[in-house]
Amino acid sequence: MTSNSLTFAVPKGRILDDALPLMARAGVVPDAAFHDKANRALSFATEGGDMRIIRVRAFDVATFVAHGAAQVGIVGSDVIEEFDYPDLYAPVDLDIGHCHLAVAEPKGGAADTSGASHLRVATKYPNITSRYFEKRGIQAECVKLNGAMELAPSLGLAGRIVDLVSSGQTLKDNGLFETGHIMDITARLIVNRAALKTDPRVGALVERFRAIASERKAA
Structure with a gap:
């Protein structure tokens, strides 16, 4: 070289x-x-x-x-x-x-965010996440994680996550389901x-x- x-x-x-x-x-x-x-x-x-x-x-x-x-x-x-x-x-x-970026939360969680003004979200995409919820009139407090996002809701770190989704199997295996589609990737x-x-x-x-x-x- x-x-x-x-x-x-x-x-x-x-x-x-x-x-x-x-x-x-x-x-x-x-x-x-x-x-x-x-x-x-x-x-x-x-x-x-x-x-x-x-x-x-x-x-x-x-x-x-x-x-x-x-x-x-x-x-x-x-x-x-x-x-x-x-x-x-x-x-x-x-x-x-090909995959997409999505909001996910535990089954039985409060999927309706229409009345919320503040949410805590675990993600390695704080800028995208903040913009996504800001457009919906919600302030997102982003907890930055570089991996193992799926553990955050069950351990009380955050009620929701924003992460990459391909087949969706990882979400399912950790008791989570999609509540919002942010962008295709x-x-x-x-x-x-x-x-x-x-x-x-x-x-x-x-x-x-x-x-x-x-x-x-x-x-």
């Missing part, structure tokens, strides 16, 4: 599994060390040698790209909405990583705005991913 190599940020977890085939079609192929489950490195070379891939938490993907430490990345639209970084641009919907290609303007390689990557997304949509 050279000093002016592009840095491509990807999230750990489910989205990455879906993203890797698209990345390969776009010419972004991580080296063998990336696939070694025993390897705890966070930065990897690519087969072409002109780019490096960093594998970090989803929220950190947005931060690295927004601040220019990485020029390109892939992340869920939930992360983009939560941070709303002005230097972050999401030009391509990759149509992978897919994974997006994100770029740093300044890098897009100054580095033609970033624009070329965007066009390759855009073509791939169009082909998949037409198929």
Whole structure:
């Protein structure tokens, strides 16, 4: 890798599994060390040698790209909405990583919030959550958790949670059910705005991913 190599940020977890085939079609192929489950490195070379891939938490993907430490990345639209970084641009919907963000509470809970003015909600999305309830005239006191959200109601930490939902099985297993649909989520290609303007390689990557997304949509 050279000093002016592009840095491509990807999230750990489910989205990455879906993203890797698209990345390969776009010419972004991580080296063998990336696939070694025993390897705890966070930065990897690519087969072409002109780019490096960093594998970090989803929220950190947005931060690295927004601040220019990485020029390109892939992340869920939930992360983009939560941070709303002005230097972050999401030009391509990759149509992978489908899920949604929802409000959930225990069965038998008070689903009707029409008379409430204040609720305590456990979530790792305090900004989205606050905006959602504010539009309904409710002040949400957000308790920030990075995981195990489903435990919050049963332990008295919060009456409701806001979290990602895919199949809904995790909610069901923990005695919760959806009471509000906040937003549908897919994974997006994100770029740093300044890098897009100054580095033609970033624009070329965007066009390759855009073509791939169009082909998949037409198929």
